[in-house]
Structures are given as structure tokens and as C-alpha cells.
Amino acid sequence: MSKPSEPDNIEPPDTNTDATTGSHTDIDVDAEPIDAVGRLRVLIAGIPGARIVEGVVDAPFADVWAVMGDLEHGFGRFQPDMRHVRVLRRDGDRIEAHARSRYGMRARFDGVLRPGWCWLQSRFVIIGMAAVPEHGRTRVALTGGVRVPGRAAIVPVGARRELRRGLARLGQAVEEG
DSSP, X not given: OOXXXXXXXXXXXXXXXXXXXXXXXXXXXXXXXXXXXHHHHHHHHTSTTOOEEEEEEXXXXXXHHHHHTOTTTTHHHHOTTEEEEEEEEEETTEEEXXXXXXXXXXXXXXXXXXXXXXXXXXXXXXXXXXXXXXXXXXXXXXXXXXXXXXXXXXXXXXXXXXXXXXXXXXXXXXXXX
């Protein structure tokens, strides 16, 4: 049986053409890059059940991130269900951490921690935090929740309420220093 021949007149698609209308689209190469809060919005948009809470903390970015980015001493001050976090290993912006919740559950997280950005994943939990300076204050976004085993999904029950509590507690923790 002979192998079917491939046509030699096939060209790659024009990536600047809208497939639905066939019209040519322009890509704005001078557009502003997406900031950390926008990146978190995009990331969780692809996770079924994920929720995000955003707010502005009336303090400079450095003060806010000093609390948010200090996983061992600051994070538990505003995260409602976290009792203790210990960073086990750090390699550049990659980290491995062990956490214990206020309810006694434990988790080992792998993730990324850099100024304005934190994404941590364990087998059953995700935590995402982003912060950007905004006119002398700081825009903050928080997400997280219990993962659905075997799927890229979050159980949304109670997540938004806990995230709002975390955002309010973050403002208090920053005020207290």
C-alpha cells in the first residue's frame, strides 16, 4: 500500500489573521507588559472553580510585600487558615515549603516566590498572591483553595470568604508592622 502524498502548496497560517472573520489583526508590540496582578487573573481564569479577591492596601509596596513575601513570619499573620510555614529549600525564586494549617493539616508546597509574586502548589492546595505598586499604595490579589484530586480545578466552597478575610487581615498586619 502506498503512502499518500502530501500537497506541496500548503503554507503555514497567517498568525495575524482572525480565524472567525478572516480579517487581518494588528498586534500591538508596544503594549504594556502584564503586571503580577494581571498575571494572577490570567492564571486562575484557566482553573475551574478558582476565585480571586483584589483590593488596595493603603501602604507602599515594600511594606505590603514585607508581610506577604515573608512566608515564615508574615504569611500566617494574614492568611486565615495558616498556622505555620517553614521554607525548606530556596533556589533562586524557586522554593519548597512545609505548612501546617490551624486545623492541623500539613502540606509540602513547591512554588515560586519573587517580589510581587507567589505561587505555591501542594498535592491538595494552591496559594497565589500578587502585589503591584499603585500611586503610593499597593494593589493586591489573592487566590487559593483546595485542589480537586487528579484535575486542574479548585473546590470553590468558602474560598471567596476566606480570601476576603485574608485581604482584610493583610491590611491590619501591614499597619501593625
